Amino acid sequence: MPPKRTLILASNRLPLSLKKTSCGTYESSLSSGGLVTSLSGLTKTTTFSWFGWPGICVPDAEEQDLVRRSLGAHNAVPIFLDEELANEHYNNFSNSTLWPTLHYQPVPSFHTPAWTAYTRVNEIFADAIAAAAAPGTLIWVHDYHLMLLPGMLRERLRGRNCAIGFSLHTPFPAGDFWRNLPVQEELLRGVLGCDVLGFHTEEYRRNFLGCGEGVGAVVDEDGRVRYEGREVVAEKFIVGIDPQKFADELQRSEVRDRISQLREKYRGVKVIIGVDRLDHIKGLTGKLKGYDAFLDQYPELSERVVLIQVAVPSREDVKEYQDLETEVSTIAGKINGKHATADGCPLIYMHRSVCFSELTALYAIADVCLLSSTRDGMNLVSFEYVACQAERHGVLVLSEFAGAASYMKEGCLTFHPANISETVEALHEAVSMGDEERKTRYETLRRFVETNTSAKWGENFIDTLTQHLEG
Numbered sequence: 001m002p003p004k005r006t007l008i009l010a011s012n013r014l015p016l017s018l019k020k021t022s023c024g025t026y027e028s029s030l031s032s033g034g035l036v037t038s039l040s041g042l043t044k045t046t047t048f049s050w051f052g053w054p055g056i057c058v059p060d061a062e063e064q065d066l067v068r069r070s071l072g073a074h075n076a077v078p079i080f081l082d083e084e085l086a087n088e089h090y091n092n093f094s095n096s097t098l099w100p101t102l103h104y105q106p107v108p109s110f111h112t113p114a115w116t117a118y119t120r121v122n123e124i125f126a127d128a129i130a131a132a133a134a135p136g137t138l139i140w141v142h143d144y145h146l147m148l149l150p151g152m153l154r155e156r157l158r159g160r161n162c163a164i165g166f167s168l169h170t171p172f173p174a175g176d177f178w179r180n181l182p183v184q185e186e187l188l189r190g191v192l193g194c195d196v197l198g199f200h201t202e203e204y205r206r207n208f209l210g211c212g213e214g215v216g217a218v219v220d221e222d223g224r225v226r227y228e229g230r231e232v233v234a235e236k237f238i239v240g241i242d243p244q245k246f247a248d249e250l251q252r253s254e255v256r257d258r259i260s261q262l263r264e265k266y267r268g269v270k271v272i273i274g275v276d277r278l279d280h281i282k283g284l285t286g287k288l289k290g291y292d293a294f295l296d297q298y299p300e301l302s303e304r305v306v307l308i309q310v311a312v313p314s315r316e317d318v319k320e321y322q323d324l325e326t327e328v329s330t331i332a333g334k335i336n337g338k339h340a341t342a343d344g345c346p347l348i349y350m351h352r353s354v355c356f357s358e359l360t361a362l363y364a365i366a367d368v369c370l371l372s373s374t375r376d377g378m379n380l381v382s383f384e385y386v387a388c389q390a391e392r393h394g395v396l397v398l399s400e401f402a403g404a405a406s407y408m409k410e411g412c413l414t415f416h417p418a419n420i421s422e423t424v425e426a427l428h429e430a431v432s433m434g435d436e437e438r439k440t441r442y443e444t445l446r447r448f449v450e451t452n453t454s455a456k457w458g459e460n461f462i463d464t465l466t467q468h469l470e471g
Contacts, residue, residue, distance in 0.1 A: 005046045005466060007138045008129055011035070012090065012145035014052035014076050018067065026063075026070040035142070038239075038458030046138075046462065050076040051129055057083045077132070079125055088117030094145045095315070101181050102144060102170045103281045103375040110182050119148060122190070126152035133162050138465050140165045141194070148186065151193030163469035165196040165461060167237070170377040171403065172204040175211045188215045192227045195468045198237040198461055200378045200403045205236050233468060237461050238407065240452040241380055246387040249360045258361040266306065266365065270431045273366035274309040275359065275381045276373075278325055278351065283372035283399060283417040284311060285324075288331040288347075290372070290423030295339045295346055297424055302339045305431060307370070308348045308362060325351065363388035368430040370397045372417040378403040382412070386445045393442040395430040407452075411444035 015036050018028045030036060039048065054071065057080075058064050064080055071078050081089070092114035100107050126149055133139060133153075139162055141149050150164050157164075168191075178184050188211055191197065199205040209219050217227045225232040249255055272291075276282035288309070295302050311328060315321040332349040339346050354362070363369070369385040379402040386396065396412035398405050405414050413430055415422040 005138055005462075006134065006136065007042075007046050007048050007140060007462065008051060008133060009035070009039075009048060009140050009142065010051045010125055010129060010146060010149060011142040012053060012094070014050055014054055014071065014078065016050075016054070016071065016074055016076055018054045018056060018070065024066075026066050028070045028074060028076070030074050035454075035458075038454035039462075041455045041459060042462060048075055049132070050074070051125060051132075052076070052079055053081055053086065054078040057081070057086065077128065079121075079128055081121060081124070085117050085120060088114050089121040090145065091318075093118040096318075097181070098144050098147075098187075099170070101178065102173060104171075104173050104177055105280060105375075107180070115183055122146055122148035122152055125149050126156055129153060130156035133157060133160065135160045135162065136469065137162045138165070138462065138469060139163065140167065140461070140465065142167050143169045148190035151190040154193040161469070163196070163465045164194040165198065165465045166191055166194040167198040167461065168204065168208075168377075169200070169239070171201075171375050172199065172208045172211075174207050175214075178207070178211050184211070185215050188212055188217075192217055192232060195230070195232065196461070196465045197225075197232055197234040199234075200236065200239055201406045202236050203406065204377075204403070205234055209234060233464060235464070237457055237464075238452045239378055239380070239457045240449065240454045241383045241387065242454050243383075243387040243450050246360055246363075246384060247390075249357060250364060250388060252357070255357050255361055255364075258358065259364050262361060262365045268304065270301075270305045270368065271366045272305060272307040272368040272370050272427070272431070273362055273385070274307060274370050274372075275354075275362075275384075276309075276311060276371070277314045278311040278321065278328065279314050280320070280324060281373055281375050283374045284309075284328050285331060286374070286417045286420075287370060287372035287423070288328065288335060290417075290420050291347070291370075291427070292331070292335050292338070293420050294424045294427045295335070298428060301431070302346050303341060303343060306344070306346055306348060308366070309350065310354050310359075310362075311349065311351045312353050313351060359384075360388055364392065366394055367392065368395045368397055368427070370427065370430075371399055371402060372415075372423070373399045373402045374417055376402040376404075380404075382408060383449050386442070386449045389442060390446070393435070393438040395433055395438060395441065396445060397426045397430050407448060408445055411441045411448070 015031045016028045020026055058067055067078055097107050150166050153164055219225050225234050291307050335347045336345045363385050382404045398412045398414055399417045400414045413426045415426040
C-alpha cells in the first residue's frame with residue numbers, strides 16, 4: 001500500500017457541532033454535510049484534519065484546551081476568535097460586503113475595520129495551518145470567507161512543497177461588477193496564491209480569469225494560467241450530492257408512511273415544492289408574485305394546485321433579512337387572501353427548517369419543484385429533488401441564474417426569475433406536461449445527478465491537487 005496522503009481542510013466553520021455539557025466539558029459530533037460526505041470515500045488513502053472556527057467564542061485558555069481535546073477526536077483543529085473579530089469578519093465583511101458582490105447584489109458601503117478584521121482572521125488561519133503542514137501536505141481552502149488565505153499560506157510555506165487548493169462555492173461576477181469592490185485586487189492576489197482553483201461553472205471560471213488578468217495572471221490559448229512564474233490550474237469541478245442518502249431515506253417505513261399520508265391529502269392536486277433559504281438571492285418575492293400571476297391567469301387551477309414553500313430562516317438578526325421575511329410573509333398572505341376558498345388554499349408557506357425525513361417525503365410527492373434564484377452558485381436543492389423522484393418523474397422548473405441550470409437545462413424548464421410571464425408559462429407547462437415527456441426529462445436529470453456526486457467532486461479535486469504536488 002502506498003503511504004497515505006495528508007490533507008488539511010480549511011473552512012470558516014468546522015463541520016461539527018460543539019456544545020458544553022453540564023459537568024463543564026465539551027462534546028462534539030461530526031455533521032453529515034456535503035463536504036464531509038464528499039470526502040468519505042477517501043478515508044482509506046488520505047488522512048484528514050479540519051481547521052476552522054468552532055462556532056462559539058471560548059476566551060478562557062483552560063476551556064480552549066478542553067475544546068481542542070474534544071474536537072481532536074474528529075481530527076479537527078479549532079481556530080479561536082474573539083467575539084468582535086468573528087463578527088467583523090463574518091457578518092460585516094464576508095456576508096455584508098463580499099457575499100452581495102459575488103451575487104451581483106448592491107453593497108451598502110465599505111467599512112475599513114471590517115476589512116481589517118477579514119485580513120486578520122485569514123492571517124490567524126494561515127499561521128495555524130502553516131505550523132501544522134509538513135512537506136508534501138495537501139491543503140484545501142473553502143469559500144469566500146478565506147480568499148486571502150492561499151496567498152498567505154504560499155508565503156509561509158516556501159520550500160515545503162505543499163499543494164494549495166481553493167474552491168469557491170458561490171458565483172464569481174463579471175469584471176465590471178467585481179471592480180466595484182475597493183479591495184478586489186488584494187482578494188484576487190490571495191486566491192491566485194493557490195495551485196488548483198475550483199469553480200462550479202465555466203462562466204464563474206471565465207469571469208475570475210478575466211479579472212485575474214488585471215493583477216498579472218496570464219491565460220494562454222490552451223486555458224492554462226500563469227501567475228508570478230507559477231502555473232495555476234483553474235477548472236470547473238461539478239459539485240453534487242449523495243443520491244444514495246435520499247434513496248435510503250425513501251425506503252424507511254416512517255418516510256413511506258408519511259409519503260402515503262401526503263399523497264392521500266393531496267389526491268387530485270398538483271403539488272409544487274419550493275425549498276430555499278430566506279435570502280435575497282433566492283428570489284422568493286419574485287417566485288410568489290409569479291405564482292400569484294399564474295393563479296390569476298389560470299383561475300380554474302386554483303383548487304387543483306398547491307405551492308408548498310419552505311423558507312429556511314437566515315441571518316434573522318440582520319434588518320435587511322427581517323424586512324425580506326416581512327415582505328415574503330405579506331405576499332404569501334395576500335395570495336391566500338385572494339385565491340383561497342373554504343375547500344383549501346393554494347399556498348402553504350413555512351418559515352422554518354424542515355427535518356430531513358419530512359423534506360424527503362415532500363420532495364417525493366411533489367409534481368413540480370420551482371426554484372427562482374436571482375443568482376446561485378449551484379443550488380443543490382435541484383439535485384435533491386431529482387434524487388427523490390424515481391417514481392413520480394417530477395418536473396424541475398429552474399431559474400436560468402442558478403449554476404445548476406448550465407448543466408441541467410436539457411432536462412428541466414428554465415426561466416428568467418424577473419420575468420413574471422416566463423414564470424407563469426413555465427409553471428403552466430410543468431403542471432400540464434404529459435407522462436412521456438416528464439419521464440424523458442427526468443431520466444436526463446437522473447443520469448446527471450447520479451454521475452456527478454459529491455464523492456466524485458471531492459475525489460476529482462483531491463486527485464488534481466495531488467497531481468500538482470507530484471508534478
